[in-house]
Amino acid sequence: MTANPDAPTCAVPAPAGLSRIGLIVPSSNTTMETELPELFRRQSEATGHRYTFHSARAAMKQVTREELLAMVDRAADCATAVSDAAVDVIAYACLVAVMAQGPGAHKESEQVIADAARANGHPAEVVSSAGALVRTLRGLGYSRVAIVTPYMAPLTRMVREYIEGEGIEVLDAVALEVPDNLAVGRLDPERLPDIARGLRRGGADAIVLSACVQMPSLPAVQRVEDELGLPVITAATATAYEVLAALGHTPAIAGAGRLLAGASAHEAEGA
Structure with a gap:
């Protein structure tokens, strides 16, 4: 930032x-x-x-x-x-x-x-x-993650290497291999819970449910977090988190994961 x-x-x-x-x-x-x-x-x-x-x-x-x-x-x-x-x-x-x-x-x-x-x-x-995602993961102490991307396999590898270059281990990376950006925007977020269940997430600190601002994910964030018991972050929620920080505003957003839920959610996580 x-x-x-x-x-x-x-x-x-x-x-x-x-x-x-x-x-x-x-x-x-x-x-x-x-x-x-x-x-x-x-x-x-x-x-x-x-x-x-x-x-x-x-x-x-x-x-x-x-x-x-x-x-x-x-x-x-x-x-x-x-x-x-x-x-x-x-x-x-x-x-x-x-x-x-x-x-x-x-x-x-x-x-x-x-x-x-x-x-x-x-x-x-x-x-x-890009910066918001890696800074948010590091700032919250999430050093091991599993990620979902819509990209082709070579770009997914590049994203994985970029995140790992920032000191965050990527335990698993699913590539949905959709090359057309409009088609990425039409992907059904209702598929994401099932995809998340299939991630290798043993030892993970968090799930990056959408490492892409074009892949819709918001309807699935809270569901996946509640079901799998891990913090769920997306490129969009990390961006919102840093925008709020830049404005000096405390997150108070419901239904989008503990990252944006405010201080009470983080206190509960640490309890």
Whole structure:
């Protein structure tokens, strides 16, 4: 998560009780702009604070290394465009596009976006889904995980290696092998509980139910967590967690796993 200090700005602050969230998403993404607003709707129900979402899109249809790298090249332009809305935080919502650049790439990607927003006169906090996932796992002390991805096997291996490069052992990684990003967005989250049951999770600290912001997973998160008794995290819930942290807000989101449920859930976990 990258801060943007001490820069001249022409931003008009959001009204009291309102935060603006910018999203940079692949052009074919249909999930992040539904799951993230739903999570923040639940946050608003609990706290009364309101959130609005403002998106910029970067061309990407097939989940191939070539298209992912081309999308990354457009990140700065997207950051400039979305920062025109004077957003408080920008979420770069394509996990695999960042990880495809190599170990630790989330840090550079977040800096590129932060620099572009600041140069545009609208500095904002920056969170990437890739960075949010690995930082959240590490921050909670989850050093052994099992993961589910929609990617082809080579990209799934790359995601696994990226996570392991951050000091987190991946005990099992299921690749659903769906190359078309629109098709990924049409995957049925009702299949995820059965897939999760089949994971090799002996010794796991947590399950990453969707290591992809495009694969729908929110309806299954709480069910899998309740059934298997392990914390369940997704790229989307980790991103929401870091966006809230960037805004200085305490999570209070129901039905999306203990990560976003607030302090009481973590106290119960440690009891």
